[in-house]
Amino acid sequence: MNHGLGRRDFLKLAGLLPIGFVAPPLVKKLGAASLLQGERKNVLVILFDSFSASNISLHGYGRKTTPNLDKLARRATVYFNHYAGGNYTTPGTASLLTMTHPWSHRAFRFAAEVVESYMDKNVFRAFEDYHRIGYTHNPLANILLSQFQRNIDEHVPMEKLFISDDGLIRDLFAKDEDIATVSWSREMKRSEYGYSYSLFLSRLYEKYKERKLASYKERYPNGLPNTNGGNYYALEEGIDWLMDEITEFPQPFFAYVHYHPPHFPYKPRIEFNNIFVNDLWKPLNKPDDLFTEENSYETLAKARAYYDESILNVDSEFGRLFDRLESSGILENTWVVLTSDHGEMQERGISGHVTPTLYQPIVRVPLMIFEPGQLTGREVHTPTSAVDLMTTLLHVTGHDIPAWSEGSILPPYAPPSDSEVFTVQARRNNVELPLTEATIMQVSGKYKLIYYLGYEQIGGAGERWQLFDIEADPEELNDISTTKKDTASELLEKLKFKLKEVNKPFQGG
Template sequence: MNRLLDRREFLKLSGLLSLSYAIPRFGMVPRASQPTPGGQNVLLVVFDALSAHQTSLYGYHRQTMPNLDQLAERAIVYHNHFAGGNFTTPGTASLLTGTLPWTHRAINYNGTVDEPYVKKNIFRAFQNHYRIAYSHNPLVNTLLFQFTGDLDEFIPRERFFLASDGFIQTLFNADEDIATVSWARTIKRKEEGYAYSLFLTHLYEQYREGKVANFKPLFPRGLPNTGGDNYFLLEQAIDGIGNRLIAVPQPFFGYFHFLPPHYPYKTHRDFYGKFERDGWKPVDKPDDLFSQKKSTKTLLKWRIWYDEYLLYVDREFRRLFDYLEGSGLLENTWVVFTSDHGEMFERGISGHITPVLHQPVIRVPLLIFEPGRETREDVYTPTSAIDLLPTLLQVTGQEIPDWVEGVVLPPIAPTSPDPERSLYAVQAKHNEKYAPLTRATTTIVKGRHKLLYFFGYDDLVGRERIELYDLEEDPEELNDLYLARKEIGAELLEELKAKLTEVNKPYL
């Protein structure tokens, strides 16, 4: 593996380095391919780490998503929609399997679903559709790789990077793993400052810098990236996906999971500084036991950067929506806008890598755009990410598998929603995958109440912590009512512990 490139390989590389790079832009809108009679498309659009708590559609003080506000007048808008977990792996796996994290077991960072769920996924459920998927996020791609047997088209994440190793996968698709490692060892400079080939490393760095140089002025805080030199523009992915969708066979099922507004919050210059001097400050909340010790000043700064990043996301989603509508595709397509989890800037915590399951990290937007709908409908009944899979199967006239844990969403469901239905979210990042949950945070939402149950953490006195909130009276979760409403708290805790006993049984 540690060898010099031969002359033929070097010439190939040199040719690649000289290629110009152009971002496709929406021009004249062509008509989409003709749909199969009777078959409807489904387009599931996920923006990573998008919190309903900071979305203007749901009452946030700043107008962070004005385009979404407008589009909502033609959608079913869900106001109390909960992710399955508080970071990418469990949250996305719940979307893709219709099951909760303690069932699919993708609970660890960059984890995978349990083997039975490799064949129990949303793509297999839409086997009569052309199934296509893409994500910037490497954790999402870990899951998508598990489901490639049920995908007709899996777009490599490097396809929409400004500079990456993507052409290595293209040239050596039969030996992608070996080729990628060889490329990294031969060309890319290590953290220690060396590589096997100093000459080619210099060429690569020049090539990479040439790719991104023209775009740097557009992003005052730096180019969006997934880490390292994997820079991307959301515009490029939006344009590429839009152009691809009008060409693929119909009916199709598309899953597109974009990294923004996930950290790092690198907004476009059009939105840079929009909120920096507005003078607004959020509700002050005391530091949590699991505080990261972030100062109020730091949290305010990250919140502003995130809010300005939302403006960028908002514009790009509107561009995609308008383009697909102009192509005629939306006449026969259900469009879903949602997220895998949220983000928080309070209680001394920034981001979502935390044991806590407060509203900002698990309450996410959900809008469903039905073909032909011109009026808005608001749904306040609590709903879950696991409900999307059965709902999308229902609206396209397909059978709902018995392994799905979610229910068909209102108002699409043929019966009225159960006001006392229990919803759950799970955080068990440091628990072993195939073991009972002994170090985790779980929550149960039932009606207006939400109970949080922390257990197994070293920081906890007595190894557990319980909190109860009335989300109608106290949407900011400032007043813990566990002692004041003992009967309700005890009932919810008993139900949650019974559920934990049930899901732990296979791993005892």
């Protein structure tokens, strides 16, 4: 395996050098490439979808879900109070990539794009002097990557890492790929739901497919993970793909790779199956929320165990990727980041993340930044936001921070910011109107305010709020909005001021 720089890459790199610079005839090692680049280090952002910080042992969870991250934390800056911009893929990913809150980019409805005025306000544009690569397993995130495509040098097609995307299928159904893909996914579903549509499949294809499926059945006895619509994938293949490709990316690169696990359906590989489902650890039994979906404690505990097993799978694959980044020398000249677009919740009667509530398991996500060559660990406990991440990566690679960014530079690269951290849920709100049905979370120091506006459950035009001291009560068991009235009204006033400000451009729209 050649871990050096390809000729094409070298030429691209050399093109960036001042005239008169005499390049060595061969550059074999990435160390040399790094020298040529000066401070222009690569950036690799790895996102695992729906990865809650509440369920990882690195942050004190009761199950050992992240043995690899626990170990790698000694070489990373770990953010213990890092918050997503939204509560599901569309707003969460859009906030990450645009460095703005959902009330600005307006991608808060299901499968939305950002508004037109934000199309070019994205991190890919800001890294325009880098080779920019974007990939996601998640169709909702892919809508955004497609929207930002003109600022991405290589937008890798989502299907690239789906099992249904296979050369043979394309050869067999060259003129009708849709049929091939649909048939494939329906055939896969047959085993799960007991129906089949195989009218279009040739016998050759059937044979081939049976063999291929059989090989996955051993690795995935409970079925393959998929992105709901039948896009089946195996995480290890996605990691293998990146490990193979990354040494060939023209440098310096900015790569955003967004994997679907540990997102539902929780279908970990065989070695992670049933690790937690029958263990003795019991999750806290929290009272049902006003927005309960009426799942029982037992149902939620079981879903949580499968989710935790998916996290264990993710942790193992990230560990494998990290080892490879290290042995190939990439780590020496690359900022590597692990994060998520939002979390996941299995408590208070609620399962998943599409809910008006914004409790910690849904909004608090992992963030680990591995500086090039970093060998000691650092911990950051101040509250930080998804809109800060790309802002910081631009800063540390010597780029200007675009004026539209709503993020701050993260500590330790700047002193901690004292601005509030926000997460916004506005899934049913009109994009062109002020927020009238929404949930807004505001974290100020140790206090967290959750403000609900306009939901039927609170009387339509009504409002409701909760206040938690997340330092003393990280599980959010005591709503102190009535016992700490002064704090609550002070924070509420701030939040409403902000809301008024962000709603202003949409007034009378």
